Amino acid sequence: MPIDLYYMPMSAPCRSVMLTAKALGVELNLKMLNLPAGEHLKPEFVAINPQHCIPTLVDGNLKLWESRAICTYLVNKYGKDDSLYPSDPQTRALVDRLLYFDMGTLYHRFGEYVYPVMFFGQEKLEPAKLEKLHEALGWLDGILAGHDWAAGKSITVADFVLVASVSSFEVCGIDLSKHRNVTTWLARCKAGLRGYNEANAPGVKDLARMTEVKLAGK
Numbered sequence: 001m002p003i004d005l006y007y008m009p010m011s012a013p014c015r016s017v018m019l020t021a022k023a024l025g026v027e028l029n030l031k032m033l034n035l036p037a038g039e040h041l042k043p044e045f046v047a048i049n050p051q052h053c054i055p056t057l058v059d060g061n062l063k064l065w066e067s068r069a070i071c072t073y074l075v076n077k078y079g080k081d082d083s084l085y086p087s088d089p090q091t092r093a094l095v096d097r098l099l100y101f102d103m104g105t106l107y108h109r110f111g112e113y114v115y116p117v118m119f120f121g122q123e124k125l126e127p128a129k130l131e132k133l134h135e136a137l138g139w140l141d142g143i144l145a146g147h148d149w150a151a152g153k154s155i156t157v158a159d160f161v162l163v164a165s166v167s168s169f170e171v172c173g174i175d176l177s178k179h180r181n182v183t184t185w186l187a188r189c190k191a192g193l194r195g196y197n198e199a200n201a202p203g204v205k206d207l208a209r210m211t212e213v214k215l216a217g218k
Protein backbone atom coordinates (compact mmCIF):
# COMPACT_ATOMS: atom_id res chain seq x y z
CA MET A 1 0.00 0.00 0.00
CA PRO A 2 1.56 3.37 -0.99
CA ILE A 3 2.20 6.02 1.65
CA ASP A 4 0.69 9.25 0.36
CA LEU A 5 2.16 12.62 1.26
CA TYR A 6 0.20 15.74 0.41
CA TYR A 7 2.78 18.47 0.12
CA MET A 8 4.23 21.50 -1.62
CA PRO A 9 8.01 21.64 -2.17
CA MET A 10 8.32 25.21 -0.93
CA SER A 11 6.90 24.33 2.48
CA ALA A 12 9.58 23.78 5.14
CA PRO A 13 7.41 21.41 7.22
CA CYS A 14 6.84 19.29 4.08
CA ARG A 15 10.55 19.20 3.32
CA SER A 16 11.38 17.94 6.82
CA VAL A 17 9.10 14.97 6.23
CA MET A 18 10.64 14.28 2.82
CA LEU A 19 14.15 14.42 4.34
CA THR A 20 13.10 11.93 7.01
CA ALA A 21 11.65 9.57 4.40
CA LYS A 22 14.83 9.79 2.31
CA ALA A 23 16.99 8.98 5.35
CA LEU A 24 14.83 5.94 6.04
CA GLY A 25 14.67 4.83 2.41
CA VAL A 26 10.87 5.06 2.59
CA GLU A 27 9.13 5.68 -0.73
CA LEU A 28 6.43 8.34 -0.55
CA ASN A 29 3.67 8.73 -3.08
CA LEU A 30 3.93 12.50 -3.44
CA LYS A 31 0.69 14.35 -4.06
CA MET A 32 1.37 17.99 -4.70
CA LEU A 33 -1.19 20.58 -3.62
CA ASN A 34 -1.07 24.09 -5.01
CA LEU A 35 -1.86 26.21 -1.95
CA PRO A 36 -2.06 29.59 -3.72
CA ALA A 37 -4.65 28.00 -6.03
CA GLY A 38 -6.58 26.78 -2.97
CA GLU A 39 -6.25 23.07 -3.73
CA HIS A 40 -5.95 22.34 0.00
CA LEU A 41 -9.47 23.69 0.50
CA LYS A 42 -11.11 21.28 -1.94
CA PRO A 43 -13.64 18.96 -0.28
CA GLU A 44 -11.65 15.82 -1.14
CA PHE A 45 -8.62 17.09 0.83
CA VAL A 46 -10.67 18.56 3.68
CA ALA A 47 -12.26 15.12 4.01
CA ILE A 48 -8.79 13.76 4.75
CA ASN A 49 -7.59 16.67 6.88
CA PRO A 50 -10.29 19.04 8.17
CA GLN A 51 -7.49 21.39 9.26
CA HIS A 52 -6.45 21.51 5.55
CA CYS A 53 -2.75 21.94 6.23
CA ILE A 54 0.23 20.25 4.63
CA PRO A 55 2.17 18.08 5.09
CA THR A 56 -0.50 15.41 5.51
CA LEU A 57 0.44 11.74 5.41
CA VAL A 58 -1.92 8.88 4.66
CA ASP A 59 -0.52 5.48 5.59
CA GLY A 60 -3.23 2.83 5.44
CA ASN A 61 -5.98 3.95 7.80
CA LEU A 62 -3.74 6.54 9.49
CA LYS A 63 -4.23 10.15 8.44
CA LEU A 64 -1.58 12.29 10.07
CA TRP A 65 -0.62 15.94 9.98
CA GLU A 66 1.84 18.07 11.99
CA SER A 67 5.21 17.59 10.32
CA ARG A 68 7.21 16.75 13.43
CA ALA A 69 4.71 14.08 14.43
CA ILE A 70 4.94 12.66 10.90
CA CYS A 71 8.76 12.57 11.06
CA THR A 72 8.83 10.68 14.35
CA TYR A 73 6.03 8.35 13.21
CA LEU A 74 8.00 7.41 10.09
CA VAL A 75 11.08 6.58 12.17
CA ASN A 76 9.07 4.63 14.75
CA LYS A 77 7.28 2.65 12.08
CA TYR A 78 9.89 2.21 9.36
CA GLY A 79 13.30 2.79 10.98
CA LYS A 80 15.61 -0.23 10.99
CA ASP A 81 16.83 1.05 14.35
CA ASP A 82 16.09 3.99 16.63
CA SER A 83 19.10 6.14 15.70
CA LEU A 84 17.06 8.89 14.02
CA TYR A 85 14.70 9.12 17.02
CA PRO A 86 16.51 7.49 19.94
CA SER A 87 14.40 5.53 22.39
CA ASP A 88 16.67 6.29 25.36
CA PRO A 89 14.47 8.74 27.35
CA GLN A 90 17.16 11.30 27.97
CA THR A 91 18.41 11.43 24.36
CA ARG A 92 14.85 11.44 23.05
CA ALA A 93 14.00 14.33 25.37
CA LEU A 94 16.81 16.37 23.79
CA VAL A 95 15.51 15.59 20.29
CA ASP A 96 11.94 16.44 21.33
CA ARG A 97 13.14 19.70 22.84
CA LEU A 98 14.59 20.67 19.46
CA LEU A 99 11.40 19.72 17.61
CA TYR A 100 9.32 21.86 19.96
CA PHE A 101 11.90 24.64 19.85
CA ASP A 102 11.65 24.67 16.07
CA MET A 103 7.87 24.75 16.06
CA GLY A 104 7.21 27.14 18.93
CA THR A 105 10.18 29.46 18.76
CA LEU A 106 12.55 29.28 15.81
CA TYR A 107 10.24 28.71 12.83
CA HIS A 108 7.47 30.57 14.62
CA ARG A 109 9.60 33.71 14.86
CA PHE A 110 10.56 33.38 11.19
CA GLY A 111 6.86 33.24 10.29
CA GLU A 112 6.10 36.26 12.46
CA TYR A 113 8.81 38.23 10.68
CA VAL A 114 8.25 37.23 7.08
CA TYR A 115 4.66 36.03 6.60
CA PRO A 116 2.89 39.39 7.09
CA VAL A 117 4.82 40.80 4.10
CA MET A 118 4.97 37.60 2.07
CA PHE A 119 1.32 36.64 2.39
CA PHE A 120 -0.75 39.35 4.06
CA GLY A 121 0.06 42.59 2.27
CA GLN A 122 2.12 44.28 4.99
CA GLU A 123 4.36 46.90 3.39
CA LYS A 124 7.56 46.52 5.39
CA LEU A 125 9.44 43.89 7.35
CA GLU A 126 9.75 44.79 11.03
CA PRO A 127 13.32 45.00 12.42
CA ALA A 128 12.15 44.12 15.96
CA LYS A 129 10.85 40.79 14.67
CA LEU A 130 14.14 40.12 12.90
CA GLU A 131 15.88 40.69 16.21
CA LYS A 132 13.66 38.10 17.87
CA LEU A 133 14.53 35.63 15.12
CA HIS A 134 18.24 36.31 15.62
CA GLU A 135 17.79 35.76 19.34
CA ALA A 136 16.38 32.29 18.56
CA LEU A 137 19.18 31.61 16.06
CA GLY A 138 21.64 32.56 18.80
CA TRP A 139 20.08 29.90 21.05
CA LEU A 140 20.37 27.36 18.24
CA ASP A 141 24.00 28.39 17.79
CA GLY A 142 24.62 27.59 21.45
CA ILE A 143 22.83 24.26 21.17
CA LEU A 144 25.01 23.29 18.19
CA ALA A 145 28.31 24.11 19.91
CA GLY A 146 30.75 21.23 20.28
CA HIS A 147 29.03 18.57 18.20
CA ASP A 148 28.29 17.89 14.57
CA TRP A 149 24.54 17.31 14.67
CA ALA A 150 21.69 19.04 16.40
CA ALA A 151 21.20 16.53 19.22
CA GLY A 152 24.77 15.26 19.47
CA LYS A 153 27.12 12.97 17.60
CA SER A 154 24.62 11.47 15.18
CA ILE A 155 21.93 12.60 12.80
CA THR A 156 18.38 12.66 14.18
CA VAL A 157 14.99 13.94 13.02
CA ALA A 158 15.89 17.22 14.74
CA ASP A 159 18.42 17.84 11.95
CA PHE A 160 15.80 17.29 9.24
CA VAL A 161 13.31 19.60 10.92
CA LEU A 162 15.81 22.33 11.74
CA VAL A 163 17.55 22.28 8.37
CA ALA A 164 14.24 22.65 6.53
CA SER A 165 13.70 25.80 8.59
CA VAL A 166 17.20 27.28 8.54
CA SER A 167 17.75 26.69 4.81
CA SER A 168 14.52 28.64 4.27
CA PHE A 169 15.77 31.52 6.41
CA GLU A 170 18.96 31.63 4.34
CA VAL A 171 17.14 32.26 1.06
CA CYS A 172 14.82 34.78 2.67
CA GLY A 173 17.75 37.09 3.26
CA ILE A 174 18.31 36.34 6.94
CA ASP A 175 22.03 36.89 7.53
CA LEU A 176 23.24 33.73 9.28
CA SER A 177 26.91 34.69 9.26
CA LYS A 178 27.12 35.76 12.90
CA HIS A 179 25.83 32.34 14.00
CA ARG A 180 28.98 30.39 13.17
CA ASN A 181 27.88 27.02 14.54
CA VAL A 182 24.64 27.34 12.59
CA THR A 183 26.42 28.06 9.31
CA THR A 184 28.89 25.18 9.68
CA TRP A 185 26.08 22.79 10.67
CA LEU A 186 23.99 24.00 7.71
CA ALA A 187 26.91 23.30 5.34
CA ARG A 188 27.34 19.87 6.96
CA CYS A 189 23.64 19.12 6.42
CA LYS A 190 23.76 20.19 2.78
CA ALA A 191 26.76 17.94 2.14
CA GLY A 192 25.93 15.06 4.45
CA LEU A 193 22.19 14.43 4.68
CA ARG A 194 21.05 11.65 2.40
CA GLY A 195 18.60 12.95 -0.17
CA TYR A 196 19.15 16.62 0.69
CA ASN A 197 19.40 17.54 -2.99
CA GLU A 198 16.12 15.90 -3.90
CA ALA A 199 14.09 16.46 -0.74
CA ASN A 200 15.08 19.96 0.36
CA ALA A 201 17.06 21.87 -2.26
CA PRO A 202 14.38 22.19 -5.00
CA GLY A 203 11.75 23.59 -2.60
CA VAL A 204 14.26 26.04 -1.18
CA LYS A 205 14.98 27.21 -4.74
CA ASP A 206 11.24 27.76 -5.29
CA LEU A 207 11.11 29.74 -2.07
CA ALA A 208 14.12 31.82 -3.14
CA ARG A 209 12.32 32.71 -6.37
CA MET A 210 9.20 33.75 -4.48
CA THR A 211 11.26 35.73 -1.99
CA GLU A 212 12.84 37.75 -4.78
CA VAL A 213 9.37 38.88 -5.81
CA LYS A 214 7.76 39.31 -2.39
CA LEU A 215 10.52 40.52 -0.09
CA ALA A 216 12.83 42.56 -2.34
CA GLY A 217 13.24 46.09 -1.01
CA LYS A 218 11.05 45.43 2.05
Ligand SMILES: N[C@@H](CCC(=O)N[C@@H](CS)C(=O)NCC(=O)O)C(=O)O
Pocket: 011, 012, 013, 035, 040, 051, 052, 053, 054, 055, 065, 066, 067, 068, 103
Ligand atom coordinates in the same frame (compact mmCIF):
# COMPACT_ATOMS: atom_id res chain seq x y z
N1 LIG B 1 2.59 22.99 12.41
C1 LIG B 1 2.29 22.53 11.09
C2 LIG B 1 2.25 23.73 10.16
C3 LIG B 1 1.79 23.33 8.79
C4 LIG B 1 1.53 24.53 7.94
O1 LIG B 1 1.45 25.68 8.40
N2 LIG B 1 1.40 24.29 6.65
C5 LIG B 1 1.10 25.35 5.73
C6 LIG B 1 2.02 25.28 4.55
S1 LIG B 1 3.68 25.54 5.05
C7 LIG B 1 -0.34 25.14 5.23
O2 LIG B 1 -0.75 24.02 5.01
N3 LIG B 1 -1.09 26.23 5.09
C8 LIG B 1 -2.42 26.16 4.58
C9 LIG B 1 -3.47 26.04 5.64
O3 LIG B 1 -3.12 25.87 6.83
O4 LIG B 1 -4.65 26.13 5.30
C10 LIG B 1 3.32 21.51 10.63
O5 LIG B 1 4.48 21.63 11.04
O6 LIG B 1 2.97 20.59 9.88
